[in-house]
Amino acid sequence: MVNTHMAQRSWGFWINRGIIHALLIAAALFYLLPLVVMLLTSFKTMGDIRAGNLISLPAEFVIEPWIKAWSSACTGVKCEGVGSYFFNSVQIVVPAVLISTAVGAINGYVLTKWRFRGSELFFGLLLFGCFIPFQVVLLPMAQTLGWLGLANTTAGLVLVHVAYGVAFTTLFFRNFYVNIPSELVKAAQLDGAGFFRIFWRILLPISGPIIVVTIIWQTTQIWNDFLFGVVYGSGDTQPITVALNNLVNTSTGIKEYNVHMAAAIIAGLPTLLVYVLAGKYFVRGLTAGSVKG
């Protein structure tokens, strides 16, 4: 966007560039600082933490906080670390992501290629589901899960995440399929393919990018969820975010900051990994999910 000619590059230009770069690097340090602090703290002993400061290097490099965070730290009443909760989260995320993505895909297909009277209204009503504050559904859902016998189960949390994730996944797939020419569907109809076959043979094979975007979006959303986890999970079925919060905010005993940080990194690692590996799709999901909403 800046159109400066080589010949015109003066002192002013270089000072400008210097300031811009300094600002950008300062900002990068600000964003990196908490992560660096977390990592450093997690490898220090408590004595080391009290003696040094946030960014001092560990005097003695220890792995114990990590082991403790994973397997023996107290998260409320129990002292078994966050390991088992990590797998709770996995147990919730995997089915919830797969189901909501599949449902969203077929919904998006219907809403763009098989429109019917009222389908636009349906989509509008569904879109609204992306915007409601979930507090407004918490109480009735708690009662419903009780009736269904799903209270305090991971299956219950899967149901909740599917129920409120489908609005987003449908939005993603709809916005993707709306740009696929409808003539493809017409051509396939003339070729003799039916509803499901057209979806399976024509649409799905070209849906790769949007499937990745949706899976990443749903995975981060559900993995990072705290509200549903804390309300509908309890004890053994809580997701890791809830366990981390319990660990950090348990008021008994001295606070082991190194363990807290190790547990926080464990809780953040999967989504961070997804971000590092598929950042492009991650950003696309964020903007697709929010801007086009």
Add this chain to the structure above:
Amino acid sequence: MAALEIDNVRKVFGSKTEVLKGINISIENGEFLILVGPSGCGKSTLMNSIAGLEDITDGRILIGGKDVSGSSPKDRDIAMVFQSYALYPSMNVRDNIAFGLEMRKVPKEDRLKEVDRVAKMLQIEHLLDRKPSQLSGGQRQRVAMGRALARKPKIYLFDEPLSNLDAKLRVEMRTEIKKLHQNLGTTIVYVTHDQIEAMTLADRIAVMKDGIVQQFGTPQEIYDEPANIFVAGFMGSPAMNFIPAPIQKEQDQLVAKVTTADGRTYSLPLGQRGAALKDYEGRQVILGVRPERISEVNITEVEREDVVVVRAKTEIVEPTGPDTLIHIDLNGVEVGCRVAPDSAVKAGEEMDFMVDLSKAVFFDSETEARI
């Protein structure tokens, strides 16, 4: 037996918008029908209705004598070539062509044989393993046609198949389609908004506007005897000149009077057509003359009695290469004349033009229908 019969078909969207207002068209086996008209005239809706991609509100559609109005697209035995080609992006060319056969449970061997036959015919054998995204526009066009041909349907539907190609390729493919039609003797329904395509390809043309067939006939009928001002103006390029002219009787003969910008008045004799126009004596009609019928004076033809020489000031001169288009003013309207480049003068100068009335047509100025 009629290959396709469209019997009083109406289509209403929602509760009010009537897109097709009683369409009647019938073509024989092996005929090339072109639906032509400006966008929004209902031609694409009609095409989709024939394909079964949209249902009709009223009337019947018969293919090969069988009423298919309620059948789903796959049971109509038709194939369609789309404007966007609609090639399946995830399949290679071979699978694209074979997909329809696969859906109809044709055994694999026969499918491959059929693909080869079609590929040979269209000279796309070397493209069979490519994906649509690796093809050029013209190649995609051929594959789309191949997909239709492989099924050997009763009727082929072409929905503006050439409009995404550049001008040169469009002319090439036009010839190709014409050749294909002649060789295979297939029945084709072809939608376009390009009147040159319509003229060059069609056995029969249906000119549509506002959901009504304005005229249904052979290209020459439509060119020479347009049913109304709309058809006359739509078909032909540059467009026909429409000159409002009073009809008067001079020496026992009806003539149309025209006046140039500088006040010279000429009487254009109506000849035998005077009979049809006798009720219009003393009234104004619209005289329709195509630009190629107003040319430079030609010694051999100027003697004919349906030819009149008019001297007028040229206003705009547009050379096109093979001939030059000159605009003059007659009865207050701009009139295009097609002259040989050699005889064209500079803009603003005066020139003699020869108006050939043998193919002139006259329209009622109120109903706009041809008299």
Add this chain to the structure above:
Amino acid sequence: MSAEEPLQAAKQSGGLLQRMEHWIPKMVVAPTFIMMLVFIYGYIIWTGVLSATNSRFLPSYSFVGGLQYEKLFDNPRWETAYTNLGLFGGLFILICLIIGVMMAILLDQKIRREGVLRTIYLYPMALSFIVTGTAWKWMLNPGLGLEKLVRDMGFENFSFDWIVDPDMAIYTLVIAAVWQSSGFVMAMFLAGLRGIDNSIIQAAQMDGASMPRIYWRIIVPSLRPVFFSAFIILSHIAIKSFDLVMAMTGGGPGYATDLPATFMYAHSFTRSSIGLGAASAMLMLGGVLAILIPYLYSELRGTRNG
């Protein structure tokens, strides 16, 4: 002329199979439709009903009219909660927008390492607010956190204990929330900048405008739609903010950092006043609608005009 309604056959002569085909799409979306009606609209109504009852530990259905709403507005903790939301939300949105647009402009100056920097700015968005809260809670620890770091650097009297100061704790939430979301706002603005037609800028340059002036007069104003969308998203995040407060301050000290979301949670699930919790949830919904409806209205009007 909608070309989007393929195959509505099955008219007069259509068989059973074709009629089936006609119904398949509707049957496929039916489960979602039912889920939506129940889990979104049914539950909103249900919560509305609960907010008009005196439900305490368990839902009960003896109606008390608007009593819960009256109690809510008499409740000093609710007053704190929504005042906090105004303060937190206002600052959070404002700072995110300013940082976002500035960094986007800086990053748009043909920076060689743009990809790396963008990745660094955006990674917090991948983290849970609980992780963010945990990290910042530690960083802001009055004894061992930033305070000590700065003192170690030689500023012996530096003191930074906002997180335990009832008057200042709310601002620590702003810091953490800005850290998490501003990179995302930057990404939105950057996408907006990249979408601007270059010829407009070239034209302005030929008119003799300086670069800062071009940004101020031409580029930033043309980012208006991005400001709008970012505002909507950020206010949405602010109203729903729950995790961050729970992780960083637990609503404390006392209830100094309570937000409507934590208020609703506390009263519904730990303080056994479901009726009051439901009433606060309905007001949160009202808050979201108050922002969303004008936005959607202007969006729809925009598309109709455009």
